[in-house]
Amino acid sequence: MNIGPRDRNVPAAPFPGALRASDADRERAIDTLKAAFVQGRLTRDELGLRTGRALESRTYTELAAATAGIPAVRTEARPWLEPAPAPARKPVNKKVVAWGAAAIVLPTAIWAAFLTYYGGFFVLFLLALIGMAVSAGPSRHGFTSAPTGANIRRK
Numbered sequence: 001m002n003i004g005p006r007d008r009n010v011p012a013a014p015f016p017g018a019l020r021a022s023d024a025d026r027e028r029a030i031d032t033l034k035a036a037f038v039q040g041r042l043t044r045d046e047l048g049l050r051t052g053r054a055l056e057s058r059t060y061t062e063l064a065a066a067t068a069g070i071p072a073v074r075t076e077a078r079p080w081l082e083p084a085p086a087p088a089r090k091p092v093n094k095k096v097v098a099w100g101a102a103a104i105v106l107p108t109a110i111w112a113a114f115l116t117y118y119g120g121f122f123v124l125f126l127l128a129l130i131g132m133a134v135s136a137g138p139s140r141h142g143f144t145s146a147p148t149g150a151n152i153r154r155k
Helices: 023-038 044-056 060-067 094-135
Strands: none
Touching: 023 044, 023 060, 044 060
């Protein structure tokens, strides 16, 4: 049975650090070491050594020794990185924008005017072309509707 330092049913120990540490206590100590590593207060090698000590510890004293002496500031001085300057934008050429808008709007406006004035004729013309294409299709004998000299049968 693992017991903690504040358990009321535990008989008095010679000193509080002599109590056995639980697995949860070891995990909390390892989490503390990981946080110190992420914050840059421990090196990778030091994290490995201290984690090994925390996993091997049986009492609170040994566990406290594994987490003792973690520096309050970073062990390595990392230079602050300045943000990169924003790339300079090229100025917008207003003539190019105007010509581009004209190239998009003018053909559309011309087609709209054409279809408004000649729209009915244009639709009838398309229907006539489609009708001619359908009626001029191949016949069931393999001949076209207007036979040529090569397609005429001879008796």
